[in-house]
Amino acid sequence: MNSKLLTVSLFISVCLIWGTTWFAMEEALHSIPPIFATGLRFFISGQVLIILAILFNQPLFFPKGKRKWFLIVAVMYFALPFSLMIYGEQYISSGLASLIFANMPIAVMLISCLFLALRLEKHQIFGLITAVISLCLILSNEMNIDGKDCLIGITCLGFAVAIHAIIYVLVQKYCDGIPVLTYNAMPSFAAAFLLFFVSIMFERIHIKSFTWESMSAVAYLGVVASVGGIVAYFRLGQVSTPFQASICFLIFPLIAILISCYVSGEVLSKQSLLIMIPLFLGILLTKMPKRFFRTRA
Template sequence: MSKQLLCTITFVSVCLIWGTTWMAMEIAVETIPPITATGLRFLISAPLLIAVTLLMKKALLFPKGKRKFMVAVAVFYFAIPFTLMILGEQYISSGLASIIFANMPIAVLAVSMVSLSLRLSAHQFFGLGMAVIALCLILSGELEMGDSNDNAGILALVSAVLIHAVMYVLTQKYAKGIHVLTYNALPSGIAALLLLVVGLFMEQPDAHYFTAESMYAVVYLGLVASVIGIVAYFSLNQMTAPFTASLCFLIFPVVALLLDAWINDNHLSELSQQLLLPLLIGIVIAKVPQLPTWLVSRSNK
């Protein structure tokens, strides 16, 4: 198999896995409380990630001096944001949830500007502004058509995005160079234990009410999304430029929207559908570190 074909298959796989993850979370939380569902997800994925980490002969523990940060990753990268994601899907559609999360690159840029004094070029500011305005218009339009519970769902998803963005920036600052498997294996296991204990007391889950569909969805999240998805995205980053890999953030919301329309007959308003294009274009422009030479030369004429 050629490298180009392997790269294409991996890219498509990541987009499909990320796109279907949102529907799986929606199905899981139908009968399983959100904290418990997220804990079960990581309880499935953590042992497999630990096994893969050992198989690839990577470290399980963070380097000395950074092990407190490993606990922070468990809580603020895994436990809280992933619970907020699935909690939000109790109130808003999986398609809308995916659109919000697709703005992760924009959130990372914004946080980097504040905490790392990252300097953006003019076109990146333009893309950042375009994406933020388009997202705000989409959310305001969908809120007008929904009910008051939608506010809680959107707040949960936006909070998850912001927490993830902050953790990404802190990782770049304090834990850069840690292998992706090391970063995911033990922290997700710690998160699983924390969530299951908290869920036991706060949600008092009754397994008799868990449907087979919800359990299958949790298994999908644990096995496919949290293990295969991570390994596939890591492999994609190894095979392509970071910008190419980040294009997955533009494709997976489309997959999620199509799946939501097909299964649940949920559709965004006509205005929101029209705003998707400037939203995605804004994300692309903001992510491009430098405009193509031919475009710059044309604009200078």
Template sequence: MKGLVTALLFLVVCISWGTTWLGIKIAVETVPPLTASGLRFLIAFPLFLGFALLRGEPLLFPKARLGFFVFVTLCYFSLPYYLLNYGELQVSSGLTALLFSCMPVFILIFSAIFLRERIHLSQVVGIAIGFGSLFMILRGQGLSLAHSGFAGVLAILAAALMHALCYVVTKQRGARISVITYNTLPIGLAGLMLFSAGLGLEQPDFSGISAESWWALAYLGLCASVGGFIVYFFLLKRLSPVVLSFVFIIFPVFAVLIGAWYEGQAISRDFALYAATLLAGFALTKLPLERLAERLAPRG
């Protein structure tokens, strides 16, 4: 029964994060990207705050980690989520999910640079396969330097890059900080800053926001942010990091299928082939093949 519950929760995370991209797409149809990012976090913050108070978790980072707190607020929540919202104005939700699935690969690269972790040959091969497939996908989508969609691609990749850097820096400086503390106050401040910037720069017309966009924002704030977060960290204590990291390989599949259905786009054979190859390449970076070979090698 425990195994069944764990499998169902794993599926919940995949579906929750897989539908996040469509939620963003619907939200920014009638809400400007800065405002949409801020509203999402402002909706999520009260639940995170209540969860922190219920568990008796501190809201403030340690005094020695004030700079790290600013870094997390800006580089994990504020800028990346604005870039994701902006990117989805130009790019389909399914392609956004595929682009963001590069994030674990960036973690691997940053870990090698900052943490001196070794990159194995199979991981290099997986990275080459993944990014080669991504190039073919972008070429097949007709994106070029002259196309407005390329700005959206760059924005999404920049968001993935910033998230990856934040994960690596967190491993260095924030390993002892509770995950509740890590998220609660930064989400609240990021929401306030993004929403305030949206009011000043975008001057949104709230009367023109559709009911679908409001529902999407509520879903992003309550289900994708809070629910996905709680279930993910629940699973983090019960599954190995390698197994759980495959969430980043599986959720783009849901995102592509759901996004194609909503946006009325047919999935071409070439797109499906290159997407599958991309995810297979990134999955290869997560499999410790060299370590397994060393264990199976005969000992003299």
């Protein structure tokens, strides 16, 4: 397969995987409690990732001097944010949830300014302000329609994005050089057992009531979303530029919104759909390299 075809195939795969993940989480919630469902997801993905790490001869454990980050990654990168995501989807549509998560590049950029002393270009500052204002308008508009329950879901997703972005930036700073499978395999597997313990303590689990649809959704999240999404996006980052890879964050929410509309009949208001245009333009500007404007000039 030539490089262009590989890049396009990986790009489409990432967009489809990320776009369908949100509906799968919504489907899993129909009969499985959110924390237990997330634990099952990582119990499945952790085993697959461990096997892949062994096959590709990558270490299972973090290197000496960085092992304290193992527990931090397990809790703060996997267990907590992903539980907040699926918990929040009990109160908002999968389309709106994906739209909030699409602002991950904005959150990472803001955290990078704080922890990595990242200096933003003028076009990035303009894009950041545009994206933040647009997202606030969309969330305000949706809350006015759906009320207090919507606020709970938005808050959960907001915290999930913030926590995910903070750990992502800190790991970039302190855990550079750890292979991707090492970083994901054992921490996600450990997160599964932590979530099982928390679920037993706080959730009512009735295994006999689990439907085939919900179990299939969890299996999809474990194998396709967690393993396939990780491998495809990592490979995409190797064969494309960071700007090209970041465009996935503009495409997958559209797929999630279309699925939510088609399957569940849930759709954002017309005002919110229109405000998505400046939101996506703002996100695009934050990831656009400076040389793009120099070339145009």
